Amino acid sequence: MRADLLLGKLEQHYRQQLPFVIYALPGSMMVTGLFQHTKELYSTTTLSEKGFVMAPFYNSSSLPLIPVNRSEQIKADLRPLRLEGVHKEIAEDEDSRTRHIALVSKAIETLTTSELKKVVVSRKQDLPLRSFDIITFTSVLFSENTDAFRYLWFHPKTGMWCAATPELLLSVADKTFKTMSLAGTRSKVKHGDQQWTNKEIEEQELVTQAILRDLKPFTSDIEISETYTSSAATLEHLRTDISGVLDPSASIKQVVDTLHPTPAVCGTPAKKALEFIETFEGYDRAFYTGYVGPVNLDSSTSNLFVNLRCMRLSNKEASIYTGGGITVLSDPISEWKETCNKQQTMLKLLGEFL
Numbered sequence: 001m002r003a004d005l006l007l008g009k010l011e012q013h014y015r016q017q018l019p020f021v022i023y024a025l026p027g028s029m030m031v032t033g034l035f036q037h038t039k040e041l042y043s044t045t046t047l048s049e050k051g052f053v054m055a056p057f058y059n060s061s062s063l064p065l066i067p068v069n070r071s072e073q074i075k076a077d078l079r080p081l082r083l084e085g086v087h088k089e090i091a092e093d094e095d096s097r098t099r100h101i102a103l104v105s106k107a108i109e110t111l112t113t114s115e116l117k118k119v120v121v122s123r124k125q126d127l128p129l130r131s132f133d134i135i136t137f138t139s140v141l142f143s144e145n146t147d148a149f150r151y152l153w154f155h156p157k158t159g160m161w162c163a164a165t166p167e168l169l170l171s172v173a174d175k176t177f178k179t180m181s182l183a184g185t186r187s188k189v190k191h192g193d194q195q196w197t198n199k200e201i202e203e204q205e206l207v208t209q210a211i212l213r214d215l216k217p218f219t220s221d222i223e224i225s226e227t228y229t230s231s232a233a234t235l236e237h238l239r240t241d242i243s244g245v246l247d248p249s250a251s252i253k254q255v256v257d258t259l260h261p262t263p264a265v266c267g268t269p270a271k272k273a274l275e276f277i278e279t280f281e282g283y284d285r286a287f288y289t290g291y292v293g294p295v296n297l298d299s300s301t302s303n304l305f306v307n308l309r310c311m312r313l314s315n316k317e318a319s320i321y322t323g324g325g326i327t328v329l330s331d332p333i334s335e336w337k338e339t340c341n342k343q344q345t346m347l348k349l350l351g352e353f354l
C-alpha cells in the first residue's frame with residue numbers, strides 16, 4: 001500500500017513540476033521520499049539542516065536542498081513492485097570516441113611532463129528517449145543495483161537526476177564516521193579471479209592516502225580495512241573502508257569540504273587536476289561527481305555519496321555521465337571502453353525508453 005502511495009505521490013509531483021527526492025541506502029529496498037510543498041529552491045551553506053542535499057562538482061557555497069520541514073515524508077518498501085531493467089545495446093558514437101581518446105591522451109602527456117600524478121576525465125552522452133514513464137523508471141531504478149545508493153531527484157531549477165552509486169563520500173552517526181577509497185575499474189565477467197594490475201593498485205592507493213591525509217586534522221581512532229574487490233553492477237573496483245571518530249568541534253561541512261572532490265573523481269594534486277579538467281574536459285559536469293544524500297535525518301545520521309553512475313533525465317532525453325582516473329600507465333582505448341562499461345548501469349534502466 002505504502003509503495004503505491006509513494007509512487008502515486010511521485011507521479012503527481014512530477015506532473016505538477018514540484019520538487020521531490022526519493023532514495024534508498026545501499027542494501028535496502030526501503031525507500032524514503034521527500035515531497036516539497038512549493039517550487040522554491042532551498043539551499044544550505046552549512047549542511048546543518050535536515051533534508052536531502054544535491055551538491056555540484058565545482059565549488060559552490062550554496063547547495064540545493066529539499067528540507068524535511070518543507071516537505072511531506074513518505075517511506076515505503078518497494079519490494080512488491082520489483083521490476084527488472086532491459087539491456088539494450090547502443091551504437092558507439094564515433095565523435096565521442098575520438099574526443100575522449102584525445103582527452104585521455106592529453107591527460108597522459110600532461111601527467112608525464114608535470115607534477116600531476118592522477119587526473120579523472122569524463123564525458124557526457126545525450127540519448128533521445130522514445131517515451132518515458134516515471135513509475136516504470138522508478139521501479140526499475142530501485143529494483144536494480146540494490147548494493148548501491150539509489151536516488152531520483154527532481155527540481156524545476158536543476159532538472160531530474162538519478163544515480164546508482166557505489167561510492168560513499170561520508171557517513172556520520174553520533175560523531176563516528178565512515179568513508180571509503182574506491183578506484184580502479186574492471187569488468188566482472190572478463191577478469192574473474194585475476195589479480196589487479198599495478199596501475200590500478202597505485203591509482204587506488206593514491207586515493208586512500210589523500211583521504212587519510214585530509215581527515216587527519218578532524219579525526220581520531222582511525223581504522224582502515226584491507227583493500228578488497230568490491231562489485232558495482234557489471235564492474236569491480238578496488239576498495240578500502242576507513243572509519244573513525246570525528247573531533248567534537250568538527251562539523252560535517254568542514255570534513256566534506258576537505259574530502260570533496262577526492263582523487264577518485266578529480267585527481268592529485270587536486271588543484272592541478274581541477275585546472276586540467278576545467279581547461280580540457282570541455283563540458284560542465286554539473287552534479288556529476290558532486291555529492292548527494294540525506295543530512296541529519298533518521299536519528300541525525302548523514303549519508304553522503306559521490307554522484308556517480310548517474311544521469312540527467314527529461315521526458316525526451318537522457319544524459320549519461322561517465323569518467324575514469326588517468327595515470328601515466330593508462331591506455332586511451334581502454335579508458336574509452338571503461339566509460340562505455342560504466343554507462344551500462346544507467347543504460348539498463350533506460351532499456352525500453354530508448
Ligand SMILES: C=C(O[C@@H]1C=C(C(=O)O)C=C[C@H]1O)C(=O)O
Nearest residue numbers: 182183184185264322323324325
Ligand atoms: C569517475 C567515475 O568513477 C570513479 C573512478 C574510478 C576509476 O577511475 O577506476 C572508479 C570508481 C570511481 O571512483 C565514474 O563512474 O564516472
